[in-house]
Amino acid sequence: MALTQRSQVKIWSIVAVVFLALMWLLGDVILPFVLGAAIAYLLDPLADWLEARGLSRATSVSIITLVSVMIFVLSILLVIPTLAQQTTRLFATVPTLFQDLQSFLTERFPTLAESDSTIRQSLSSLGNVISSKGAAFLEGVMGSVSSLFSVVMLLVVVPVVAFYLLLDWDNMVARVDELLPRDHAPVIRRLAGEIDRTLAGFIRGQGTVCLLLGIYYCIGLVLVGLDFGIVVGALAGLLTFIPYIGALVGGALAIGLALFQFWGEWTMIAIVAAIFFSGQFLEGNVLTPKLVGSSVGLHPVWLLLALSVFGSLFGFVGMLVAVPVAAAIGVIVRFAIEQYKHGRLYQGVAGRQPDTVDPEDQ
Numbered sequence: 001m002a003l004t005q006r007s008q009v010k011i012w013s014i015v016a017v018v019f020l021a022l023m024w025l026l027g028d029v030i031l032p033f034v035l036g037a038a039i040a041y042l043l044d045p046l047a048d049w050l051e052a053r054g055l056s057r058a059t060s061v062s063i064i065t066l067v068s069v070m071i072f073v074l075s076i077l078l079v080i081p082t083l084a085q086q087t088t089r090l091f092a093t094v095p096t097l098f099q100d101l102q103s104f105l106t107e108r109f110p111t112l113a114e115s116d117s118t119i120r121q122s123l124s125s126l127g128n129v130i131s132s133k134g135a136a137f138l139e140g141v142m143g144s145v146s147s148l149f150s151v152v153m154l155l156v157v158v159p160v161v162a163f164y165l166l167l168d169w170d171n172m173v174a175r176v177d178e179l180l181p182r183d184h185a186p187v188i189r190r191l192a193g194e195i196d197r198t199l200a201g202f203i204r205g206q207g208t209v210c211l212l213l214g215i216y217y218c219i220g221l222v223l224v225g226l227d228f229g230i231v232v233g234a235l236a237g238l239l240t241f242i243p244y245i246g247a248l249v250g251g252a253l254a255i256g257l258a259l260f261q262f263w264g265e266w267t268m269i270a271i272v273a274a275i276f277f278s279g280q281f282l283e284g285n286v287l288t289p290k291l292v293g294s295s296v297g298l299h300p301v302w303l304l305l306a307l308s309v310f311g312s313l314f315g316f317v318g319m320l321v322a323v324p325v326a327a328a329i330g331v332i333v334r335f336a337i338e339q340y341k342h343g344r345l346y347q348g349v350a351g352r353q354p355d356t357v358d359p360e361d362q
């Protein structure tokens with residue numbers, strides 16, 4: 001005999017509570033496994049593509065792992081040290097930038113030169129606060145990263161977990177499918193497919209867009225000769241997953257730095273601005289239509305809420321699982337709304353067929 005709806009709700013509620021409790025208790029312990037699972041999920045389509053061209057699953061996964069390790073090592077040796085160095089220099093340069101801004105403003109607005117001017121005091125204090133807090137924040141981040149991602153986790157555990165999960169991904173999906181409740185298996189498969197399409201469109205598609213735009217911004221700003229161009233380009237690319245935010249933040253920061261560095265050279269400033277305008281054009285007309293397509297995405301506000309809530313509750317692990325959980329909740333909510341609109345609570349007596357109206361409703 002099938003379980004009642006109330007019993008099923010209780011069981012799935014307990015499962016959800018246990019899942020959240022494990023995330024909260026284990027935290028850093030499950031971090032390498034969460035990272036490994038995320039990497040395996042991202043690379044599974046590539047492994048399937050290689051399999052479709054005649055390679056075995058083991059050979060496909062081995063090739064992907066070798067290429068990924070080479071890219072990771074090159075990033076560690078070439079990109080990350082430069083990025084960290086420029087970020088540290090940027091925080092150290094902030095007070096000078098604010099002093100230059102203060103001088104620029106006082107030349108055109110003499111009243112700001114008064115010692116008790118609110119704007120002058122605010123600029124001075126803001127520059128010092130950003131410099132001190134920024135350096136402390138960067139040191140804290142690097143310290144936490146080094147404590148969370150030990151050498152063993154980065155170089156051994158995460159790649160090993162990702163390798164074995166990727167190698168056995170299709171079998172794991174099949175086993176999970178066998179464990180689904182038979183009465184609800186079709187609905188669960190449908191919802192899981194929608195969640196997968198949402199994640200594929202957002203994480204794989206939008207992630208690729210972020211990577212390509214970040215590379216484009218970094219190369220463009222470095223060729224122009226803008227100081228801290230790599231930091232600004234990486235930040236703009238990272239924030240591209242929120243529509244328009246990456247271009248606005250990165251563009252404002254890059255143009256602001258260009259105004260100080262190239263003041264009077266309006267052509268250089270215009271080139272910096274053109275880099276971000278052209279990046280937005282490429283994103284909206286080429287990259288996003290090709291890589292993301294018309295798949296159901298995640299609303300920026302919903303995404304930020306999920307990242308904030310899960311990040312504050314479960315730390316870095318929470319931020320990693322925030323996107324898939326947000327996608328799952330979004331799909332379930334849309335399914336619930338669909339069921340609600342087909343139900344009697346929404347349609348009422350007027351929405352039912354005449355021959356199904358009960359005499360009591362008349």
